[in-house]
Amino acid sequence: MALIPQSFIADLLNRVDIVDVVGQHVKLKKAGANFQGLCPFHSEKSPSFSVSPNKQFYHCFGCGAHGSAISFLMEYSGLGYVDAIEELARSAGLDVPREERSANDVARQQQAMALSEVMSSAADWYRQQLKGSTRAVEYLKGRGLTGEIAKRYALGYAPDGWQGLESVFGPYSNDEIAKTLVEGGLIIQGEQAEGAPVKRYDRFRDRIMFPIRNPKGQTIGFGGRILDQGEPKYLNSPETPLFSKGNTLYGLFEARQAIRAKEYVLVCEGYMDVVALAQLGFPNAVATLGTACTANHVRMLLRQTDKVVFSFDGDAAGQRAAQRALEACLPLMSDDKEIRFLFLPTEHDPDSYVRAYGEAAFEKVIKEAMSLSSFFFKVASEGHELTTPEGRAQTHHAAKPLLLSMPPIALRTQMLRELAIRTNTTPAELESFCGLSVVPAPVQTSPYQSAQVRSNYGQSNSNNSGNTNAMSGGNRQGAPWQASKGSAKRVATQVIEPPKAPMDLAEQILRVLIQFPHLGKALNETKRALALKAAEQRSANALTLMTDLLSQCDQVELIADESGKMTVGAGSFAMFQDQLSRSELASMYEVLRKRIMGSDVELEGASADLEGAFSKLEKAGLKQEMTEIAQKIAGGSASEQDKARYRELGEKLKFA
Incomplete structure (x- = not known):
């Protein structure tokens, strides 16, 4: 594929208006800050297709279609990436520049163009041959096909001859012609005996021809069905630079x-x-x-x-x-x-x-038809007797790689629970066997552990009404390391289960950065570490998405808006969204996109949400550290430095 500078693509997306691009094919109406219309990618009666002029992005809440102006042309018109860029550039009156390419890149492009022309000419010839073959036409009619269907699928016929395509491309003795036809899989070149001429002949002979077309409608290969008895019944084009099965x-x-x-x-x-x-x-x-x-x-x-x-x-x-x-x-x-x-x-x-x-x-x-989950259970239990421990164990063994291959979605949870019921086990046991993340069961607590410990441990209470705040200076009786051995253990066990950050903080950060990637670009190392830790606590996929998202944020280009504030250009933002939507975790990203698309959250509000999330994460980290020190205190291994740090943390949490 020709190399187009990324800077040109960003400039192109900044110049065009996605509302104009989509509006040429979809009737749009203003709806708040966005435009709405009937989705061109699925059948619907009420509009769920939204186009954002601010974000230069479209999204359908019905079928999930989304993307930039480039993506729209690719999906709607069946264009490839480069072709969509060229089409968009023509509409904007721009010439597409090309970066300097290696000799191999140029050769590959020339080869692909030559093959594409050859396949198109061959498809045209096969169609003409069908019109002249009564026998082939009668065969198709006998299969119940009309001329309209034959035309729609561009069906053809390869005559029963050894060099039929010579009438299109010239004699096969021409090595240059033969090389392209062999590369395209249209002719076969036999082994050459010493001193003998090269044998070259048509791959497809006396067969109904089914052109195989790419999303742009270009012929990239063929399938051929024999008319009479014989083997193979169906013959396909081999793998070529254009065609991959x-x-x-x-x-x-x-x-x-x-x-x-x-x-x-x-x-x-x-x-x-x-x-x-x-x-x-x-x-x-x-x-x-x-x-x-x-x-x-x-x-x-x-x-x-x-x-x-x-x-x-x-x-x-x-x-x-x-x-x-x-x-x-x-x-x-x-x-x-x-x-x-x-x-x-x-x-x-x-x-x-x-x-x-x-x-x-x-x-x-x-x-x-059988649902995916039903077929999964059928495959996993095939040949295994679920009434015996051995059969149930074999079913677990068969199910494990299938479950592990799934993303952490609700369907996987439901399938795992159903499998547990069918095999007379518990979901937790099955999760443990498969190595999936297990939500820990609630810890059984003593009466002492049921109360939540205040961050200010020296605060007076009913048992120590005369004590002052231990954090304000001096070792008071109320400090955990000065209490009796039993009370010290009670204080430590009260915080033995470290406080965890709310599960929605990772999502909150992801949602803000997806909408305002320049905020991610501005994060310091401390906040990045907090964001990654929050994502890691949620799931491995969340961690991967957060890592990828921060990396993509670093690549966006900033421009100054009318007020002088730095923000992301529409073109750079659209490229940022495109790259995320094509990532390995596109499905998780899509869930987040559906929740934010169409929202009118302002930058100030998003910044406040981001700072609030980091504040909560920092506080959770302090509590975690405090818990770990409390455990040392309970075990009698706390140093004076630990105790000083404990007081410092308590003071920080009091004002957090």
Whole structure:
């Protein structure tokens, strides 16, 4: 991909108005500080799509679509990152500069362009051949396909010849032509015997051709189905610089609008399933390309919709494919997504099932498809007898890697609790076995421990009414290290459980920094350490997100506003949001974004919230340290320095 300077992208986003960009495709109305309209990425009757002119960002509260002007063009028009930037630059009257690239970068780009042109020309030729082949047309009609569907999916036909593409590209004896065709997977080059000419021939012969298109609609590969009996029944393009099976879904380009309209995507196993289902009223179907479902496939699907239904054959091979899909889905799950698994009778594929029982019956089995959690329990307990300790232990063993692969969401908690019930164990025991974070049970306290200790331990009470504040100077009887051995232990045990910072402080800091990243850029090392510690107490993912967020905050560019205050430019802010939304923890970031998008929190209020969070964290840290010293006092190992520090902490907490 061509290298575009980041400074140009930031300047471009500062120059364009996202309201104008989105407004060319979506009817927007003013709603407070923002604009609202019907989401272009899913079907809805009341507007949940919000565009913020201040933040130069859009967000849909219905389907979760979000991003900058660049992201909008990528999602709405199916453009790649560079193409979206170029389109936006043209609208702003700017030329896109390119940073100096290495010779390898230039060569790769030239290779990709040459391959793209070749694939497009081949697809055009195959379509022309279909029109002239009565036999191929009759085959498609026999499968119930109309000319309209064939046109929508750009179906073609590869004639039964060895050098058919020579009529398009010239003789295969031309090494330069042959090299590009071999790289694109269109022809095969055989082994060359010494002194003999090189054998080159068409990969696809006497096959119905299914062009595989990328999100921009460009042909990047082919699938071919043989017309008569023979093996392999389906033949795919090999991996090329343009085409990767693990990163491509057949039919996604054609199905995008239907997926949004139907609000789910149906994932099948073959090309013919996709086009046949489109003919039968299910144009929201896509297919993997002769390979297992990958995490990248799942990411692509979840960008389009919140609901995915995988359709597999009911045989052993279908079960194995479904399990691989489950493994790919679990790490990417969030509580607002729904994934189901549909297993048809072994004698049916989706096409034959709809033809046998009708569209309504197929809709019914889709709605009744097995939920992700149900399939998880099936996989984990397969072949294990839950009435025996051994069978339950084997089920735990099978479930452990699946549970560990999931993010810490509510669904994982619910699945773990359900598994505990099914295996006659407790959630805490199962969490411990899996190595998941366990919420500690409440500590059993004595009557002495039930009272909360004041930070000012020398304050007079009913037992020592004559004592003065030990913190004000002098060792008074009320100080814990001067009390009797029993009372010292009581004082120490009162604070044996260190006070913890409220769980929402980490989220409060994250939410402020997401809205005002320049506040994060200004944090000193002490506050950064407090923020990271608060996130660590919450979860490992929160810690990772806080670390990434602080790193991204450091990279934003500051500009002076009209009043002279430093803030983040709209372009830099949009890039900041884009980078976060593409991070490994995008799902957690998305939850926070949904809570803040559309809020009109002012900078002053956000600054106060941030300072308040750090103040509470600092106070919790002081209490933690005080508790640790109290433990030493109770055990008789406290030094004079410890005791002095204890008094100092008490004084600080009194005024905190």
